[in-house]
Amino acid sequence: MTRTDASDTADLRAEADSVLARLVGDPGGTARLREDQWRAIEALVADKRRALVVQRTGWGKSAVYFVATSLLRAQGSGPTVIVSPLLALMRNQVEAAARAGIRARTINSSNHEDWDSVQAEVAAGEVDVLLVSPERLNNPDFRDNVLPALSAATGLLVVDEAHCISDWGHDFRPDYRRLRTMLAELPPGVPVLATTATANSRVTADVAEQLGTGAGTDALVLRGPLDRESLSLSVLQLPDAATRLGWLADHLHELPGSGIIYTLTVAAAEEVTAYLRQCGHTVASYTGRTENADRVQAEEDLLANRVKALVATSALGMGFDKPDLGFVVHLGSPSSPIAYYQQVGRAGRGVEHAEVLLLPGKEDEAIWKYFASVSFPPEDLVRRTLDTLAGSPKPLSLPALEPMVDLRRTRLEAMLKVLDVDGAVHRTKGGWVSTGQPWVYDAERYAWVAGQRTAEQQAMREYAATAGCRMEFLRRQLDDEQAAPCGRCDNCAGSRFDGKVSDAALDAARGELGRPGVEVEPRKMWPSGLPAVGVDLKGRIPEGEVAFRGRGLGRLSDIGWGNRLRPMLAAQAPDGPVPDDVFQAVVTVLTDWAKGPGGWARGDQNAPPRPVGVVVVPSHRRPQLVRSLGARVAEVGRMPFLGSLEYAAEAGGAPLPQANSAQRVRSLHRALTVPPELAEALTSAGGPVLLVDDSSDTGWTLAVAARLLRRAGAEGVFPLVLAVQG
Structure with a gap:
């Protein structure tokens, strides 16, 4: 120089x-x-x-x-x-x-x-x-x-x-x-x-x-090296969700400054926020459902230390910068150590000491599986999409393309973006078009990425169980060649937290998590593109065919009833009569529903008529569970069990495909029928009915079933399910 x-x-x-x-x-x-x-x-x-x-x-x-x-x-x-x-x-x-x-x-x-x-x-x-x-x-x-x-x-x-x-x-x-x-x-x-x-x-x-x-x-x-000298990492193993919530209520005030409590699901974030507020803590919820203005306000409140914590999903991740953030607690383990490192990195940027605590739960792996990143679609679906675009004389929008390729919209859009970068398709003002360029399906790469997700989940199990330095473990996961024991984590310096929970906090947590009942919003518009797949339905569902607002026992993604329902409704779970504890909770849901807003037992002139019978949705996978639930609801409600909808003979005995909305409605429209004896019972009953099913994912099964029942003579349909997915 x-x-x-x-x-x-x-x-x-x-x-x-x-x-x-x-x-x-x-x-x-x-x-x-x-x-x-x-x-x-x-x-x-x-x-x-x-x-x-x-x-x-x-x-x-x-x-x-x-x-x-x-x-x-x-x-x-x-x-x-x-x-x-x-x-x-x-x-x-x-x-x-x-x-x-x-x-x-x-x-x-x-x-x-x-x-x-x-x-x-x-x-x-x-x-x-x-x-x-x-x-x-x-x-x-x-x-x-x-x-x-x-x-x-x-x-x-x-x-x-x-x-x-x-x-x-x-x-x-x-x-x-x-x-x-x-x-x-x-x-x-x-x-x-x-x-x-x-x-x-x-x-x-x-x-x-x-x-x-x-x-x-x-x-x-x-x-550079990835050590964060200000962070003290800990893991606290507690027996169940109620104990973890109770621990938070008892010890949140002991954590330094203000911070973030991460949950794995939106439902859990809302549950935890409600419970901690009930216990006197100043916290706010921050999730993908939070309106943008409310998000901005929540961020400002945390930055100004007007709240002790934001209870957040991964929606609060990259980009939030509060140098004096004093702690990050995870109520449930993320599925990736790299994602975990990123989230805990929100803490301790401008302070000498910040606490990072993981409270893993038995339900974490079920939630990982439920919310697993969807892999790139199989080659036949990709080729079908490319062929559909190539055969169209004009660009196809996502709503127009979705019913033709049997992929849900979010997965379809992600796939198209990859194909766009690869040069196989192109996005224009009118939608998507094929470029006609050759494209190779990289099955080996897609399989490796899926395998990497599995390896990351195993790494998180090992992180929670390791007796070695936790910061060193995370740094090695990011291939930090300078990784060495930190001297600060619970394994290096000794545990700073014990698992003691007061009886009062534990009782309150059990009460919050054990409270049954979530609303089930009815579908009011048919999905786009049904005429393109041979179903003459479109636009708004007529008022005389739409279901009333329904109820479910719990969400599969929450840490209360979700923990009870997930294993019971898992694909490999055996069929059987509804368990007594689950049924008693359903009775509580029915009682609260009847007396609450939109219920039939309020005694005012705007209340809907009381249900006069019970109908069940036919189930290929859990027929005993659904039928026993419907029969017991009829018995406890002192009304007749009217019977079940049926699948048409040509639908076969296999479960219907979990496809996108248009394909799902197409399958249901062709498969579900009202047998003559049920139609006669509906006419004789002369009133609304409870429609019972095990779970609701997209809401289309309930929507199609309600339409059929209303057209067959039911004066209204109240959907009742055990689990709401999502």
Whole structure:
């Protein structure tokens, strides 16, 4: 290096440290970049290289791209484009950028009305950082009208949470693979930065390859140690869900500061929130069902320490940044150690000590199985989709394509995004079209990914049971070559928590979890595309054919009645009469239902008529369970058991396929019938009926059955099921 080169480098480093000081709010200007932060910035700004940074949560990856942005903009470069996965992350980053005098704007699904003004500001040079959600990259309007000009003007491309690119990883998102197109369209010499905290060696190599930062491209790969010195990891084994809830109620106030309690399901998050509030704790729920405005409010309340904890699903994950977060508790074990490491990394970023506690449950594995990531569809379904698109004279939307290929919409959309990146299909304004390009089904890769999910679940079992250092275990799962005992976890330094639970907390938890009853919302609209599969039904279900709002004993995804119902309704479970404890809980549900809103025993003029009989849905898998439940409900309700719907002879004896909505309704429409003796009983009964089944997943069985019963003479249908799935 010449003297001039050395001087230029020193000046650039000084300016970089000055930007960092503004970014972190250090008026004294004493903040200094870490050596690897500076190496990444130098590669991007001085050498215009591509870099992949794999560093632990809290290391300061965002500082790299904000400092680099400031320096590149000072050199006259165009704006930085950050591809960012979550709105929460975008909000945090816009605020962080403002502290450093960096003007940041966003384009995402929640601010479509601002797109034109944001694009105008970018064109006028008034924006330093544009944050874009990965889904925008394949939106036809954005891809065709905005992305080309944006790619041409970009001064730095940043791919945040870059592990989402790799389908070898736990959090693969097909939209991220569209980045290949953007990378190919970048002008020569535009630097690219990819960042992540959760990537093992295989994911790192895959991301590097897909981003063009692999071997032979003169790229910089910075992979640091993943230890988090502030985190103290612990596992507490407790006998059941009620004990775990009671423990939380007794000990939540002892945990430092404010934090996050993660649950595996939405239902569990809502249960835990209700129980902890009942016990006097200030907590809020944060799930995929939470409205966006309520999410923002919950985040602000936690940031300001107005709540002790958010009780959250994985919806609160990447991007939430609270430096003084004092604890993360998992009520139930995630299915992946990499996902677990990512979530616990929310804690302890700006404090010396934070507690991380896992409370595993016996139901965890059943929930893993229930919510298992759906693998890439089998080849015959993929080929059917490609053939359907190839044979269509016009683009097909998801609602139009769904009934033709027998895949649920979310799985169909994910598959199409992969096929799009692979060049086999293309998304246009009118929907999806076939490109006619040859495509190879990579069965070996898809099988490996499915096997990786199984291996990750086994690793989580081993994490909970290990007698060794827990942080070392997690670091080795991420292929951290510097992994060593931490000296802080419960196995290294001794347990900091005991399993004592007060009688009062335990009784309250049992009462909360043992409370039966959930609502079953009736279907009110037929799925799109039924005429295309030979069923002449569409639009709104007529009022005279729709079911009343029903009831279920519990959700399969909750930690109360779900724990009792999951093994009983498992595919391999033996059939048999309804157990007494389950039936007694059903009686409680019926009693509360009859007396509550929408019930028939309220005594006012708006109450619906009382049911006059019981009808059951025929079951291939559990006929004894369903019929015994219906008969006992009729007996306890002092009304006749009217009989059962039947499957048509041509439907055969096999269970109906669990297909997408249109295919499910098509199968039910052809298979379910009202036998003559049941039709006669309905006419004679002269009133509404209770319709009994073991479970409700999509709600279409109840909807089709209700339509048949209403058309056969029932004056109303009240669905009653043991379990609501989801």
